[in-house]
Amino acid sequence: xxxxxxxxxxxxxxxxxxxxxxxxxxxxxxxxxxxxxxxxxxxxxxxxxxxxxxxxxxxxxxxxxxxxxxxxxxxxxxxxxxxxxxxxxxxxxxxxxxxxxxxxxxxxxxxxxxxxxxxxxxxxxxxxxxxxxxxxxxxxxxxxxxxxxxxxxxxxxxxxxxxxxxxxxxxxxxxxxxxxxxxxxxxxxxxxxxxxxxxxxxxxxxxxxxxxxxxxxxxxxxxxxxxxxxxxxxxxxxxxxxxxxxxxxxxxxxxxxxxxxx
Amino acid sequence: xxxxxxxxxxxxxxxxxxxxxxxxxxxxxxxxxxxxxxxxxxxxxxxxxxxxxxxxxxxxxxxxxxxxxxxxxxxxxxxxxxxxxxxxxxxxxxxxxxxxxxxxxxxxxxxxxxxxxxxxxxxxxxxxxxxxxxxxxxxxxxxxxxxxxxxxxxxxxxxxxxxxxxxxxxxxxxxxxxxxxxxxxxxxxxxxxxxxxxxxxxxxxxxxxxxxxxxxxxxxxxxxxxxxxxxxxxxxxxxxxxxxxxxxxxxxxxxxxxxxxxxxxxxxxxxxxxxxxxxxxxxxxxxxxxxxxxxxxxxxxxxxxxxxxxxxxxxxxxxxxxxxxxxxxxxxxxxxxxxxxxxxxxxxxxxxxxxxxxxxxxxxxxxxxxxxxxxxxxxxxxxxxxxxxxxxxxxxxxxxxxxxxxxxxxxxxxxxxxxxxxxxxxxxxxxxxxxxxxxxxxxxxxxxxxxxxxxxxxxxxxxxxxxxxxxxxxxxxxxxxxxxxxx
Numbered sequence: 001x002x003x004x005x006x007x008x009x010x011x012x013x014x015x016x017x018x019x020x021x022x023x024x025x026x027x028x029x030x031x032x033x034x035x036x037x038x039x040x041x042x043x044x045x046x047x048x049x050x051x052x053x054x055x056x057x058x059x060x061x062x063x064x065x066x067x068x069x070x071x072x073x074x075x076x077x078x079x080x081x082x083x084x085x086x087x088x089x090x091x092x093x094x095x096x097x098x099x100x101x102x103x104x105x106x107x108x109x110x111x112x113x114x115x116x117x118x119x120x121x122x123x124x125x126x127x128x129x130x131x132x133x134x135x136x137x138x139x140x141x142x143x144x145x146x147x148x149x150x151x152x153x154x155x156x157x158x159x160x161x162x163x164x165x166x167x168x169x170x171x172x173x174x175x176x177x178x179x180x181x182x183x184x185x186x187x188x189x190x191x192x193x194x195x196x197x198x199x200x201x202x203x204x205x206x207x208x209x210x211x212x213x214x215x216x217x218x219x220x221x222x223x224x225x226x227x228x229x230x231x232x233x234x235x236x237x238x239x240x241x242x243x244x245x246x247x248x249x250x251x252x253x254x255x256x257x258x259x260x261x262x
Numbered sequence: 263x264x265x266x267x268x269x270x271x272x273x274x275x276x277x278x279x280x281x282x283x284x285x286x287x288x289x290x291x292x293x294x295x296x297x298x299x300x301x302x303x304x305x306x307x308x309x310x311x312x313x314x315x316x317x318x319x320x321x322x323x324x325x326x327x328x329x330x331x332x333x334x335x336x337x338x339x340x341x342x343x344x345x346x347x348x349x350x351x352x353x354x355x356x357x358x359x360x361x362x363x364x365x366x367x368x369x370x371x372x373x374x375x376x377x378x379x380x381x382x383x384x385x386x387x388x389x390x391x392x393x394x395x396x397x398x399x400x401x402x403x404x405x406x407x408x409x410x411x412x413x414x415x416x417x418x419x420x421x422x423x424x425x426x427x428x429x430x431x432x433x434x435x436x437x438x439x440x441x442x443x444x445x446x447x448x449x450x451x452x453x454x455x456x457x458x459x460x461x462x463x464x465x466x467x468x469x470x471x472x473x474x475x476x477x478x479x480x481x482x483x484x485x486x487x488x489x490x491x492x493x494x495x496x497x498x499x500x501x502x503x504x505x506x507x508x509x510x511x512x513x514x515x516x517x518x519x520x521x522x523x524x525x526x527x528x529x530x531x532x533x534x535x536x537x538x539x540x541x542x543x544x545x546x547x548x549x550x551x552x553x554x555x556x557x558x559x560x561x562x563x564x565x566x567x568x569x570x571x572x573x574x575x576x577x578x579x580x581x582x583x584x585x586x587x588x589x590x591x592x593x594x595x596x597x598x599x600x601x602x603x604x605x606x607x608x609x610x611x612x613x614x615x616x617x618x619x620x621x622x623x624x625x626x627x628x629x630x631x632x633x634x635x636x637x638x639x640x641x642x643x644x645x646x647x648x649x650x651x652x653x654x655x656x657x658x659x660x661x662x663x664x665x666x667x668x669x670x671x672x673x674x675x676x677x678x679x680x681x682x683x684x685x686x687x688x689x690x691x692x693x694x695x696x697x698x699x700x701x702x703x704x705x706x707x708x709x710x711x712x713x714x715x716x717x718x719x720x721x722x723x724x725x726x727x728x729x730x731x732x733x734x735x736x737x738x739x740x741x742x743x744x745x746x747x748x749x
Contacts, residue, residue: 008501022458026551028558029458053558069458071495200550200559201466203456203497204682206542207524212533219523222682236533239634243535247560 001035001096001125002058007042009034009072015080015100016194016226019044019072020202021058027068028054031199033097033171033225034073047096047125074202075225078192082109084166087189088134089115089156089180091172095126097194098171102133105169111135113159117152117172121145152176153183160187167192170229174241178234185230193229195220197237198244211237265334268345269327277348278327291394292321299614303584306470309611310374310403315355318404322351325396328387333398336385338731339366339439343382347401359409360416362402367442367485368435368464368730370410370477373403375468375574376727377605410480420488421448426744429454429507429515431498431684434462435726436518436717438485439733444516445488447741452491454502456683459549460492462520463726466549467541469578471585472608499687508712514740517688517699517708517715518733521723522681526674527570531628536562536636540569540579540675553586564671566590568639570625571675572602574725577612579673584615591617592667596624596644601654622646622657626664628672636672641665680719688713698722705739706732714740 009019018033036045050059061067078101086105090098095116106112114134118124119142131137139147140155148155152172159165160183168191170180177193184191197209197220209220214231218224268274295311296302302309313321325347333343342361349358362369378384378399386395409415428444430437433455441451459465464478486492496502504515524539526532543561546552550559567583569576572595584591593612595602598621602609613619622644629638643663650656685693692700692709699708699715706714716732718724 008496012501012503024558026554026557028550028560057558069495071456071458071497071501073500074497200542200545201457204522205466205524206545207526207539208542210526210533217526217528217533222523222686236634240533240535242634244560247562 002046002048003038003043004046004067004070005042006044006070010037010039010042010044013037013044013073014077015104016075016078017073018075018225019046019070020074020199021046021067022069023054023057023061024068027057029200029202030054031074031196031202031221033194035096035099045096047093049093071203074221076223078104078226080104080108085111085113085164086167086169087113087115087156087159087165089117089152089168089170089172091117091152091176092123093125094172095130098169099126099129099133101169102130106133113138115140115152115155115159117141117155117176119143151179153179156180157183160184160189165189174234174238177229178238181229181232181234191229192226193232194225195227195232195237196225198241265331265342265345268342269329273352274327274348277351281323283326286324286326287388287391287393289320289324291324292317292397292400294400296611299616302471303581303615306585308474309471312407313400313404315408318350318401319353321397321401322347324388325351326387332385332387333382336381336383338381338727339734341365341402343398346405347396347398350401350405355405355408356412356414356416358405362405363416363418365734366730367439368481369402370406370481371435371464371473372727372730373399373406374473377725379606381727410477415484417484417487418446420446423450423489424448426450427452427510427512428740429498429512431515431517432456432462432519433460433492434518434520434717434729435464436520436729436733437462437516438481439730440516440518440716440737441490442485442488443734443737444741445485445490447737451489452493454496454498455492455494456497457549458494460494466545467575467578469544469548469582471581472578497683499684504688504710504713513744515713516733516736516740517684517713517719518717518729519681519684519719521678521718522683522697523679524674525677525679527625527676529626529628531630531636532674534628534630534636535634536564536670537628537672537674540571540575540673541678543579543673544575544582547582547586562671563587564669566669567671567673568592568594568667568669569673569675570594572597572604573675574604574608576675577604577608579675580617581612581615583671583673584617592620593617594620594623594625594639594641596622596657597654598622598646623665624657636669638666639669639672641667677723678718680722684719696722705743706736707739707743
């Protein structure tokens with residue numbers, strides 16, 4: 001978790017916005033959704049999980065070091081109004097960008113039930129904060145090491161079967177959002193998914209982030225990042241996300257060799 | 263002094279009379295020396311070497327120093343063309359560069375990327391005599407390069423600072439040109455750039471082999487030298503709003519936010535892995551330096567690359583692909599070569615480099631493998647029909663005639679729509695259905711009086727020089743508007 005000094009972004013950001021971050025002169029530009037902001041301190045909070053080269057470089061920054069470039073806030077802010085009962089389904093680091101959405105929904109008078117899911121207990125993050133912000137928190141782990149054993153979808157389904165749900169918001173790995181979407185479609189619960197596609201500039205120029213929504217090509221950086229999950233072609237999105245996997249794997253190997261890690 | 267008075271100066275008259283017009287027009291047009299095509303398609307260095315001083319002076323002799331220089335009408339920024347050329351003829355190269363800088367913020371850039379054959383050179387009097395036009399573009403490049411290499415870079419005269427703050431949104435050609443003119447008039451100019459590099463399309467779009475970044479940086483430093491400030495990673499309308507700028511004392515805002523979302527063809531398979539926009543491809547390679555091993559940004563290095571389109575961006579993409587090791591680098595264009603909007607020189611260079619031209623071919627489908635990677639492209643064979651709205655003969659399908667070719671990368675270069683960020687986030691602007699900002703044609707002022715705009719955000723998709731022309735026009739108009747408000 002990072003607290004980054006960025007007073008202008010802290011002031012102008014809203015729930016759902018993201019920033020583009022680049023570490024090093026030859027670094028890659030990657031999108032990260034803003035988890036929180038502290039106006040008094042002029043900082044924003046980003047939560048990053050080590051996945052590939054760029055996220056690792058970011059995670060390897062020590063306190064007091066600088067992020068080379070950061071720009072934002074980008075994307076459309078989450079549409080907030082009083083929907084009624086909202087289930088917020090998040091997986092892994094997707095929990096972080098969900099935090100401001102939960103806070104905003106709650107403030108607008110919604111009953112908010114948050115489902116936190118991860119592979120195991122160690123990967124459950126921000127539980128305390130979510131407990132504070134939400135009316136109810138359901139923790140799910142794949143291995144049952146904490147909370148209820150099962151997938152995020154089991155948690156969401158238990159709520160839908162128990163009471164009327166007006167909206168579901170989901171943020172997490174694409175595959176997770178796909179299954180949440182399939183589930184809520186079955187129950188006809190309107191669902192928003194915050195998509196995390198590949199981006200290069202992030203400012204509406206390159207088109208790398210395009211997804212098919214309702215059969216039309218849309219751009220996540222400009223039209224999103226949130227879309228009606230039931231209209232999103234998640235299979236195509238997963239396919240596109242995997243596009244650079246081979247190159248990424250080679251780069252990771254190189255980085256490990258260079259740093260002497262095996 | 264106006265151009266007639268300048269022309270009447272003794273040195274000009276003397277020079278003009280030193281040679282007969284017939285002798286001048288009989289000199290054959292200079293040829294630009296260039297890297298061997300076989301060598302250059304394996305490196306990223308600039309294709310053209312530029313003229314020697316001797317060749318430039320010889321070419322300058324061809325210019326007749328007309329009483330009515332029609333070439334200037336063809337220049338969107340109104341460069342004093344005969345004046346700078348006559349300085350070259352006299353061997354006063356630094357004076358020539360100074361003349362260029364009177365009206366152009368980026369002469370080294372324009373000398374390289376302007377479509378001169380459609381602008382100044384298209385109006386050259388030589389054409390009326392069935393001779394080749396004076397190589398104005400080559401001469402412009404020569405003078406700008408000479409000045410840079412001499413280390414004797416002149417700084418334009420700047421008016422007394424007037425303390426009034428002006429914001430520029432975007433650091434591409436429109437913004438830089440505007441910033442230069444406003445700074446010369448004494449304004450306190452700050453350019454806000456969304457990306458981490460200054461230069462806009464000159465950096466992310468146009469490749470190194472056509473426009474080396476180092477030269478763009480020199481022009482940017484020249485602007486810094488006259489007081490222009492640059493702030494990167496800052497999006498007006500997002501990071502800072504126009505209201506906040508106003509509150510901070512900014513008196514005017516010029517929006518030159520440029521091109522935005524790439525257009526796609528909406529055909530089957532277009533979202534397959536390996537199919538991308540030229541904006542994405544060129545941004546990865548140029549801005550992010552993705553082809554170099556120490557860059558973290560990846561790029562596909564296709565072996566059979568098809569680029570769809572016939573403009574300069576398409577040529578830049580296909581020639582980049584060739585340089586990055588493609589065995590086959592193909593242009594697929596739905597019209598014939600004659601209708602291609604690209605600069606003649608780019609098409610010519612591309613051919614020399616072994617780029618394959620598949621004209622009268624329109625892609626109708628991309629086919630992929632089970633991993634979702636593109637493997638084939640289906641092309642509809644076309645023929646030319648009646649002229650369309652653009653005046654070019656429109657392509658019509660030849661019924662039932664298609665071809666399928668094997669590819670591993672496809673780059674779609676069929677145009678862009680304006681950048682949506684500003685239109686989305688600035689209240690009160692009038693926006694067309696194409697997403698461009700509506701401005702007054704003469705003043706470039708938008709529906710929000712403090713906001714002026716120019717370049718691709720107004721035109722949709724245009725050239726570096728048209729964007730620069732807009733910047734100049736907007737600067738003159740904004741200066742007038744601000745001063746009117748003061749009186």
